[in-house]
Amino acid sequence: MEIEKTRQIIKSCRYCLMCKHVCPSGSYSYFESDYPRGRALIMDRVLEGKNDYTKDMIDALYNCFLCDSCHASCEGDWELPQAVRQARYDIVARDLEPQRAKEIKESLQNTGHPFVGETLDPVRISSQKECDLLYVMGPYIRFKQHDIAKAAKSIIEASGDCFSILEDEPDCGAVLDMLGYRKEAENKGRALFNKIGHRKPKRILVSDPLLYYCISSLFKDWGLDTGKDMAIEHISGYVLRNLKAGRLDLKKFDERVTLVDSEYLCRFCDYCLEPREVLKEVCGKNFVEMRHRKKQMIATGEAAFFFNGGKVEGSLLGKRIAQEAEAVRAGTAVTLSGTAKENLSSSFSGKVLEFGEFIRELIQ
Amino acid sequence: MNLNRKSFMFDMVLFELQDIVGRGNVSVKEADKLAYSVDYYWISELWHDRSGPLTTADFIVQPQSSQQISKIMVLANEYKLPVTVWGGGGGSQGGALAVFGGIIMDVKKMNRVIEIDKVSMTVEAETGILMQNLEWELEKHGLSTMHIPASIFCSTLGGFLAHRGTGVLSTKYGKMEDMVVSMEVVLPTGEIIESLPVNKTASGPDLNWIFIGSEGTLGVITKVKVTVKKMPQVRKFQAFLYKDLARGLEAGKNLMHEGIKPSVIRLYDAEETKSLVKRVMGVDREGAYLVYGVEGYEDVVELEAKHAYKIASKGGEDLGTETGKLWWDTRYKFFYPPYYFSMPQAFGTCDTVATYANIESVYWNMKNSVAEKFPQARFIGHFSHWFDWGAMLYARFIIDNPPSDKHQAVSLYNDVWNTVIRAALKEGGVLNEHHGIGLKLGRLMKEQYGPSFKIIKDLKKMLDPNHIMNPGKMGLGVR
Numbered sequence: 156m157e158i159e160k161t162r163q164i165i166k167s168c169r170y171c172l173m174c175k176h177v178c179p180s181g182s183y184s185y186f187e188s189d190y191p192r193g194r195a196l197i198m199d200r201v202l203e204g205k206n207d208y209t210k211d212m213i214d215a216l217y218n219c220f221l222c223d224s225c226h227a228s229c230e231g232d233w234e235l236p237q238a239v240r241q242a243r244y245d246i247v248a249r250d251l252e253p254q255r256a257k258e259i260k261e262s263l264q265n266t267g268h269p270f271v272g273e274t275l276d277p278v279r280i281s282s283q284k285e286c287d288l289l290y291v292m293g294p295y296i297r298f299k300q301h302d303i304a305k306a307a308k309s310i311i312e313a314s315g316d317c318f319s320i321l322e323d324e325p326d327c328g329a330v331l332d333m334l335g336y337r338k339e340a341e342n343k344g345r346a347l348f349n350k351i352g353h354r355k356p357k358r359i360l361v362s363d364p365l366l367y368y369c370i371s372s373l374f375k376d377w378g379l380d381t382g383k384d385m386a387i388e389h390i391s392g393y394v395l396r397n398l399k400a401g402r403l404d405l406k407k408f409d410e411r412v413t414l415v416d417s418e419y420l421c422r423f424c425d426y427c428l429e430p431r432e433v434l435k436e437v438c439g440k441n442f443v444e445m446r447h448r449k450k451q452m453i454a455t456g457e458a459a460f461f462f463n464g465g466k467v468e469g470s471l472l473g474k475r476i477a478q479e480a481e482a483v484r485a486g487t488a489v490t491l492s493g494t495a496k497e498n499l500s501s502s503f504s505g506k507v508l509e510f511g512e513f514i515r516e517l518i519q
Numbered sequence: 520m521n522l523n524r525k526s527f528m529f530d531m532v533l534f535e536l537q538d539i540v541g542r543g544n545v546s547v548k549e550a551d552k553l554a555y556s557v558d559y560y561w562i563s564e565l566w567h568d569r570s571g572p573l574t575t576a577d578f579i580v581q582p583q584s585s586q587q588i589s590k591i592m593v594l595a596n597e598y599k600l601p602v603t604v605w606g607g608g609g610g611s612q613g614g615a616l617a618v619f620g621g622i623i624m625d626v627k628k629m630n631r632v633i634e635i636d637k638v639s640m641t642v643e644a645e646t647g648i649l650m651q652n653l654e655w656e657l658e659k660h661g662l663s664t665m666h667i668p669a670s671i672f673c674s675t676l677g678g679f680l681a682h683r684g685t686g687v688l689s690t691k692y693g694k695m696e697d698m699v700v701s702m703e704v705v706l707p708t709g710e711i712i713e714s715l716p717v718n719k720t721a722s723g724p725d726l727n728w729i730f731i732g733s734e735g736t737l738g739v740i741t742k743v744k745v746t747v748k749k750m751p752q753v754r755k756f757q758a759f760l761y762k763d764l765a766r767g768l769e770a771g772k773n774l775m776h777e778g779i780k781p782s783v784i785r786l787y788d789a790e791e792t793k794s795l796v797k798r799v800m801g802v803d804r805e806g807a808y809l810v811y812g813v814e815g816y817e818d819v820v821e822l823e824a825k826h827a828y829k830i831a832s833k834g835g836e837d838l839g840t841e842t843g844k845l846w847w848d849t850r851y852k853f854f855y856p857p858y859y860f861s862m863p864q865a866f867g868t869c870d871t872v873a874t875y876a877n878i879e880s881v882y883w884n885m886k887n888s889v890a891e892k893f894p895q896a897r898f899i900g901h902f903s904h905w906f907d908w909g910a911m912l913y914a915r916f917i918i919d920n921p922p923s924d925k926h927q928a929v930s931l932y933n934d935v936w937n938t939v940i941r942a943a944l945k946e947g948g949v950l951n952e953h954h955g956i957g958l959k960l961g962r963l964m965k966e967q968y969g970p971s972f973k974i975i976k977d978l979k980k981m982l983d984p985n986h987i988m989n990p991g992k993m994g995l996g997v998r
């Protein structure tokens with residue numbers, strides 16, 4: 156069993172309750188099996204052979220949003236989401252995963268996007284063929300959040316760069332990996348890696364935090380080395396670099412604005428600084444931080460694919476973030492993912508913009 | 520007493536519960552039954568660890584209003600189903616375990632902050648709110664209840680009232696119970712009542728005090744108004760080291776009696792200083808470590824700190840303000856794995872409280888009784904909540920290798936408890952200071968109270984004639 160690798164984590168977390176207050180899936184259903192301790196108890200039972208996985212238990216393990224909030228608040232540094240991911244590998248290996256996971260896998264395999272049952276066209280943006288900068292979108296932006304890609308295009312052009320995109324960009328495999336489909340995920344990742352490698356860009360630019368995490372972290376796990384000559388950069392880092400170099404001219408923003416951190420950029424990739432440096436630069440004192448920020452951020456639900464097999468009510472995840480943004484009297488909330496934007500939009504009284512979209516509005 | 524899952528009566532009751540709270544707010548899932556079968560009580564952990572059959576509820580129900588709770592009570596009385604209230608599940612006494620099946624009423628969805636009254640400096644909230652979440656709401660206004668125990672992350676406002684919790688700043692701000700202004704309660708028979716709008720009255724006994732500390736045996740506290748304070752301008756800490764416990768206790772007592780109002784005083788005995796203080800804080804010294812804090816306006820704090828220093832330095836070695844602040848910064852770390860005790864160790868927190876005249880002999884009698892009868896056990900303690908008249912001892916016993924047979928382990932565990940508690944009672948201590956009674960100490964209630972326990976039992980009979988509320992707890996037995 157894969158969860159054997161995380162035995163010590165499971166044993167440490169199975170009776171510990173100290174992260175209850177930060178778990179978004181717990182405060183989504185409020186049932187104890189949806190809190191970290193509930194999951195650790197379940198995994199402990201399976202690990203010790205006291206229980207086999209039941210449907211209930213599998214649901215509880217798939218209800219985890221893999222946001223790492225529990226780990227980020229843990230004084231003992233126990234990484235329970237890592238154990239949950241191992242459990243999902245075990246569940247998939249035994250063909251026990253929830254039907255919804257299977258549907259998402261099939262959708263990713265057949266259409267390249269995870270939106271089950273939806274017929275979606277990829278965004279069309281014009282680009283050039285042989286540029287040093289390659290903009291990779293990921294399935295969320297490519298198929299649903301088109302405006303984020305368009306905003307990125309405007310920023311790149313305003314910075315005077317030439318950029319390419321991939322025809323028929325493959326999914327990177329992050330979602331599949333999180334759902335427990337390790338082998339399929341790796342295959343997807345390899346396909347993307349090869350396609351990127353074929354283009355030989357000097358820089359890979361992404362807007363999507365999950366994609367950034369996938370290329371900078373999962374690729375390494377899969378032995379896919381992008382090499383020293385190929386840097387990966389998030390759009391916020393790109394903007395910062397060009398601002399500092401005087402290549403990007405942005406208007407000052409004179410209303411109060413706050414930043415909604417991303418679990419996959421900040422927590423998992425330690426990429427917390429660049430977006431706030433940009434906001435400080437363009438907003439000055441109008442940039443205000445929320446109470447929970449950086450690694451102590453409130454999870455946005457970037458990996459909340461489904462809950463008990465059904466749709467995740469994103470507004471429930473966005474509500475607390477919205478309250479915090481309102482507490483600092485921010486009129487605009489800048490998110491780092493389309494998912495965060497979507498989840499926050501219905502709860503926040505002000506304006507919600509994804510980072511690139513926000514920057515696009517400031518281009519002189 | 521569990522309902523037969525395969526019988527149609529199970530479905531009948533399930534349907535009625537779903538009708539009251541909504542389909543999505545009732546769980547009969549095995550995953551939830553597992554998760555609700557363990558709280559922070561060592562025996563429930565042991566049972567889980569050693570593959571014992573789990574103590575489970577039939578139904579886990581999440582009400583969203585007092586009216587729904589009222590309807591659940593009526594239904595439970597009709598079917599004579601036990602009702603056990605569950606907040607955060609962080610209790611160490613087994614108080615939230617549905618030991619006789621029936622309904623677990625998880626109140627965490629009742630988590631609204633109803634009103635922050637800055638004029639009267641109170642907050643009214645539903646009791647299912649996790650304490651840290653309430654604190655974050657108050658923090659937006661520069662306020663705090665000042666009830667900030669280590670369990671703040673996992674326990675609810677109502678949970679703290681149920682077992683009379685104490686926070687780390689209790690020495691200045693009081694226990695949870697001292698903060699209560701008024702409350703709403705759903706009685707076991709379903710009536711929804713309110714205590715008077717304020718508590719300083721001369722209108723007979725204060726109804727709040729019937730329900731505070733009743734551990735869900737006399738009703739469900741659904742809303743409460745508690746006092747709040749402005750956040751202090753500064754918090755200052757100072758640490759000292761004493762050669763022995765007696766000198767540390769003397770210093771603590773003097774801090775309380777010389778007109779200083781410390782927010783916290785914490786005195787660790789030599790064993791805990793040598794083990795946990797060293798492990799968590801990295802302070803490697805022999806003796807009794809003491810830390811105190813003062814807080815408020817900067818100039819007032821400076822003055823208080825100056826006087827406190829003069830008092831505490833008698834017989835103590837100055838470890839500095841940084842070492843004091845270090846304790847504050849790491850205070851929660853003590854309760855995380857791997858710093859906290861865990862299976863397969865057997866461990867228990869036998870907190871007690873006594874007057875200054877008695878507290879040291881309570882400590883020694885508890886410690887010696889454990890040492891004499893259970894040489895395999897370690898005994899450590901610290902004094903963490905100080906009152907004008909006495910102090911609270913947070914004592915713990917730890918057995919690294921309890922019997923592998925779970926029945927023998929329970930027997931040994933209870934034996935240690937009986938021994939250590941009786942040792943405390945003999946010297947003027949009590950069963951417990953802030954963790955409550957629950958299942959763990961229920962059997963000792965009549966021993967502590969003597970004939971006066973009848974009053975509590977009669978109250979139970981009167982308020983809960985069918986004995987549906989949290990049976991088996993607080994020594995009140997079952998119907």
